[in-house]
Amino acid sequence: MYVKRSEDVFTKLSQMGDVTLYEPAGDTPHSEATSSASIKRQRSGFDLADCISHVQTPRGSKPILKTMVTTACERNCNYCPFRAGHSSTRRTTMTPDEIAYATDTMQRSKQIDGLFLSSGIIKGGVSSQDKIIDAAEILRKKYHYRGYVHLKIMPGAEYDQLYRAMQLADRVSINLEGPTAERLEALAPKKGFMQELLVQLQRAHHIKQNDPRIRSSIVTQFVVGAVGDTDLELLSLSDRLYNQLGLARTYYSGFSPIAGTPFENVSPTAKIRQNRLYQSSFLLRDYQWDVEDLPFLFDGNLRTDVDPKQAWADLHLKHQPIDLMNADRSELLRVPGIGLKAADTILSARKERKLIDLGQLAHLGIRNPQQMAPYVLLDGHRPAQQLSLF
Incomplete structure (x- = not known):
């Protein structure tokens, strides 16, 4: 299939660079976000390097291409720079062939060693998921790419699409965004907590349990601090996801206001809160702690002045x-x-x-x-x- 001149492809790719600030992809998301922000501060305008993040993956530390099929979106998530009607966002769309070509070219030139692919939602989650899967299939089949691939699962994607994505990818993201249906409603009014998102995590777990050929790990992400969510809510759900659905990890992305969105005047979430959530999450996942062991304050949040393990030890x-x-x-x-x-x-x-x-x-x-x-x-x-x- 015909692909546009390479300079056109890479120009479009560079214009999507700021997606790296909103989608953690590796196992050290804090350093990943810090690295991306530092790169951006050192330059003005668009640069292809904005799309590359150094992340810790299940296959080791890698520079990976992080991009989207499109930055256009029909959903109206209150915090998102790509929300429908946000006039400040440059809308750029790439075809699956262009994404596969760019990934293969950058891989061969040793600029990257992996791909993270997300997308805005246009014409529904099923149509958008098709394009993500098409890009991964072209990359795997046409270019015989065997490197690391992390794919985003769209709200409302079908079971067969999820299955195919897990066959193609090393990791899939199914982002809940909020820890309860009420919190999600405040964050993203057009998304369904149970019927569009949580059900996908349940399906992914079912697929892994019933097909030993599937090696794809499963992760999710929460937007922290924009709508009154508590650490107790976030970590209680995280614990259930680890124990019941076998998630590899949960990401906690501290809210940062974007001009021109409904939440532009909401205060940003302190980085230390994000860090305490990660520390607590690791205690649940790796140290076999129970949620009841974590030293929550009366408001359902953790202390920020000391890490949760020390806070527990000081008490006990x-x-x-x-x-x-x-x-x-x-x-x-x-x-x-x-x-x-x-x-x-x-x-x-x-x-x-x-x-x-x-x-x-x-x-x-x-x-x-x-x-x-x-x-x-x-x-x-x-x-x-x-x-x-x-």
Whole structure:
């Protein structure tokens, strides 16, 4: 099929660069967004590099192309720069052939090593999903591309479309945006929480369970802080998604007001709140915490002055410290400064010797053992507050 001259394709691609600020794609979204914003501050106008983000993927750290089929949209999400009627947004559309061609060209020139593809919604979610799938199929079949692909699933996409996207992609995004139907209604009046979005996550889980050939991971994203959502709401749903639907991760995108949208005068969400949500989410997903373990305040939000693990330890461990010589793995993982690797290191080391001072932990490669000092015992005794020299 005919593709326009390459300079026309890449001009259009560069005009979509600011999508990188609104769609986290990797496993370190904070650094990803910071990197994209930094690049933009250093330049004026459009540049192809605006479409490239360095992200941590399940296949490792990669520079990937992040783009959209179209920045036009018929939906009216109150926070979104691509919403219908937002006159300040440049409307650009690419064909599936153009996207596949651009991805292959940039891959061959070693500018990128992966693709994240989203889209505005035009003529419904089914039609828009078709174009995303077509681009991925052309890339896989015509260009024999075997690299990393992350595809967005449109609200209202059909089951067969979701199935095909999961066959083609390494990861799919099905973004809930709000933690409840009421919060979503305030954010995106034309989107259906249960019938358009949550059902897609349920279908994706069903597909993975019933087809062992499917390797695609599943993620979602929330817009945080624009409509009164609480950390308790966000993390309660995240916990259910991890445990019941096998999600790989949840993204928490702090709200940032866009001029010309209904929410242009709503205050932005502090980055520290976003960070605390991620820290808590990892405790739920990787450390087997329960939502009830998280130290919420009376308003349903987390403290921002300390991380959630330390906040819990201050309440529970300062006066009842755990002994590193006899605590089980789950107990060790409750201690600030002890992560997954450090817990295993401690369990292995104590089989061979008594752990009697923090200096031993430092020699085992555990970073900043002083952080755990207020919360632990070493062979029945409180550790000295300074590291041993030998």
